[in-house]
Amino acid sequence: MKATAALLLLGLAALADAQLDWWQKSVIYQVYPRSFKDGGTDGIGDIPGIIEKLDHFVETGIGGVWLSPVFKSPMKDFGYDVSDFREIDPIFGTMADFDALVLGCRARGLKLILDFVPNHSSDEHDWFIRSKAREDPYTDYYTWKDPAGINASGSPIPPNNWLSNFGGPAWTWVEERQQFYLHQFHAGQPDLNYRNPLVVEEMNDILRFWLDKGADGFRLDAVPHLMEDQTFPDEPPSNDPSYGPDQWGSLLHIYTKDQPELYSLIYGFRDVVDQKQGELGRSLVMMVEAYTNITNTMLYYGNGTHVGAHFPFNFELINNLNNNTDAAGLRNVISNWFNYLPSGAWSNWVVGNHDQPRVAGRFGNEFGLSAIILSQLLPGTGVTYNGEEINMENTFISWEDTVDPSGCQAGPDEYWRFSRDPERTPFQWSADSMAGFTAGSTTWLPINENYVTLNLEAQKAAAVSPYKVYQKLTAARRDIIAVQTGEFKMLTLNSNVFAFVREVPSGNPSVLVLVNMDNFVQVVDANPSSTLPAIGTYYTGSLESVYVENEEVSLSSVNLSPRGAAVIIYDALA
Ligand SMILES: *[C@@H]1O[C@H](CO)[C@@H](O)[C@H](O)[C@H]1NC(C)=O
Ligand SMILES: *[C@@H]1O[C@H](CO)[C@@H](O)[C@H](O)[C@H]1NC(C)=O
Ligand SMILES: *[C@@H]1O[C@H](CO)[C@@H](O)[C@H](O)[C@H]1NC(C)=O
Ligand SMILES: *[C@@H]1O[C@H](CO)[C@@H](O)[C@H](O)[C@H]1NC(C)=O
Ligand SMILES: CC(=O)N[C@H]1CO[C@H](CO)[C@@H](O)[C@@H]1O
Secondary structure, eight states: OOHHHHHHTSOGGGGSOTTSOHHHHSEEEEEOHHHHOOSSSSSSOOHHHHHHTHHHHHHHTEEEEEEOOOEEOOOTTTTSSOSEEEEEOTTTOOHHHHHHHHHHHHHTTOEEEEEEOTTBOOTTSHHHHHHHTTOTTSTTSBOEEOOSEEOTTSOEEOSSOOBOTTSSBSEEEETTTTEEEEOSSOTTSOBBOTTSHHHHHHHHHHHHHHHHTTOOEEEEOOGGGSOOOTTOOOOOBOOOTTSOTTSGGGBOOTTTSSOTHHHHHHHHHHHHHHHHHHHHTSOOEEEEOOOSOHHHHHHTTBOSSSBOOSEEOOOHHHHSOOTTOOHHHHHHHHHHHHHHSOTTOOOEEEOOOTTSOOHHHHHHHHHHHHHHHHHHHSSSEEEEETTGGGTOOOOOOOTTTOOOHHHHTTOTTTHHHHOOGGGOSOOOOOSSGGGGTOSSSOOSSOOOGGGGTSSHHHHHHSSSOHHHHHHHHHHHHHHOHHHHHOEEEEEEEETTEEEEEEEOOTTSEEEEEEEEOSSSOEEEOSOTTSOSOSEEEEEEEOTTOSOOTTOEEETTSEEEOTTOEEEEEEEOOO
8 A cells, every 4th residue: 555545544633623613623504404405295305304404414524414495485585585584484494394304414413504684574574574664663764765856757765776686667666654664685585784783683683582492503695786875876877789778787886786894793693703713612603795805805804903704705706717717816806815815814716506507517516616626725624506416407497487586577578598497407416206305296396307317326326436535535624734824835737737735754655636727638847846755645536536435646647527626635745
C-alpha cells in the first residue's frame, strides 16, 4: 500500500478540527419539502415523508438539513407566503410531526434548520386582516400608502411606479382601507413594515419560538427586499430591452432593494439567535439568502462593530460561472469572493437551489458534477439542493402543468424563462412507479421521465455514480482536516485546467482538485514548479475518469476527462 493511501485509512475523523462548529464541518442540505418525499398519497411531499428518509441524510453524509418553508400558507407561492409563522401547514403535517422530526434528527446527530421568510406575510395572515381594518396595534404592520390620484375612469392610481418581482404593479388597492399596500412579490404576499418596532419584535419572537421547539438555526429568505426607501420615489428604467414595461427587470431597484437600514435589522436577528444559543446551550446557525452584489453580500457578515449572519449564501458560482468560463475566469470568480470576504469570516459555496435551474441543466452532467465537487471542496461550507447528490436534471414542464406563480404570471409564451418548476420536480428515489416518491397516483409537478434510470437506488447499486462521488465528498468534508481548514492555494496550470490545493503540513493528507474547463481530454502537469510530491492517490472525481479510487496518480501527468474533475490526496512536501 502506498504511503498516501495509508494516510487515508488512519481514522481521519480523529484528526478533524474540534474547534469548528457543526455548520462548518458538515454539509448543509436544502430539502424542498413538497418534492422530497410524500408520506401519504396526495402527491405532495410532507414532514412524515422527510422522517421516513432521515437515514438518507446519514448515509449520504449530510450534517444539517434545511427545510424550505413548512409553515401555514395559502400556497400562492408554495409556502413562501406564510399565513401563520407559528403553525405547520396541514399539507406538510402537524406540530406533532414537526416534534417527531426534531427527535428523529437529534437521534441521528442531524441538525435542523428552518426557513424564515421575513420579506412578507400572506394576505390571509391575521395581522393583515386586522391591518386592513386599521385595528391597532396592526394598523402599521404593513406598508400602506394613499393613491397618487384618481384616473380618468375613476380608479385610484398607485403611489409610484414600483413593480412586483412577479410582474405588474407592486401595489394593490384595498377598498376597505381606501389605500394601497406594497407587495414586492405576489399580491398575496404583502410586505411587512420593518420600520415599525412592533413588527421587528414579533419576528424576533417567532425566531425564539422555533429555537425553543428544537430548530438549530435559520435560513433567512429574500432579505435584500426587507426595506424600502421611506420617501417612495419612482424607480428609474433599466432600459433593458429583454423586459416588457410590466416586468420587474424593466426598472432599476435602487429604492426597494439593498437599503442601508436593512443590515441593522439582520444584526438584530443575529443578536436574538446568539442570546438563545446561550440560553439553550446548543450551537445555532443563521444563514441569509441575498441576491445582491458582492459588497452588499459581505455586509451581511457584519459591519465591523456588529456581527450579522454566520454566512450569507455565496452565489458567485451561480452568477459568474458558465460553459465558456476558462481556468483564469474561474480563478477570478473565486479570488473575487475571497478579496471581498471580511477577515475571519467563514465561506460557503452554492451551486443550486429551488430558484435556479439545476446545475446539471446549466452545465451538462459532467461539468455539473464538477461544480458540485468544487462546492464541497473549496474553503467553507458546501450547500446542496436536494437532488444534487444524484445530479438530477431539469424537467420539461408544459404551460398547462406550470404552477409557479413566477411562470404563470409571465403567460404561455414566456413562462419557461421565469418558471422555477423545472428544478422543483419530485425527488427520484427509485425506478418504482412514481419514482418511489408517493404511494398515490398523481404528483403536484410531473416526475421527470428519466427517473427509470436516474434514481438513488440505481446510483447506489452502480459501481460509479454521482451519488457515490457525492458520498466521497461529504466524507472528505467530515473527515479530512485539509478540507475543513487546509490552506487554500489556486494553481496556474493552463487555460483549460482550473486547479487548487487544500494543504496541511506533511503527515496528514492534503487535497488537490483539478477541473477540466474544456470539452476535450486534458493531460496536465499539475506540478510544474515541483511544489507538490511526484505522486498522489486518486480519491474521487468525474464518472468518465480514467482513474479508480486509491489508484496512484503521477502529478506531472494527470488525465482529465472532458469537463471532468479529479480529486487527489497527497502528502505535502516536508
Ligand atoms: C384606470 O385604472 C384602472 C385600474 O388600474 C384601469 O383598469 C383603467 O384602464 C384606467 N383608466 C384609464 C383611463 O387609464
Ligand atoms: C454597525 O451596525 C450597528 C447596528 O446597526 C450600528 O449601530 C453601527 O453604527 C454600525 N457600525 C458601522 C461602523 O457602520
Ligand atoms: C453594490 O451596490 C451598492 C449599492 O447598493 C454600491 O454602493 C456598491 O458600490 C456596489 N458594489 C459593487 C462591487 O458593484
Ligand atoms: C452548457 O453545456 C451543456 C453541455 O453541452 C448544455 O447541456 C447546456 O445547455 C449549456 N448551457 C447553456 C446555458 O448553454
Ligand atoms: C430573492 C427572492 O425572490 N426571495 C423570496 C422572497 O419571497 C418570494 C415570495 O415568497 C419568494 O419566491 C422568493 O424566493
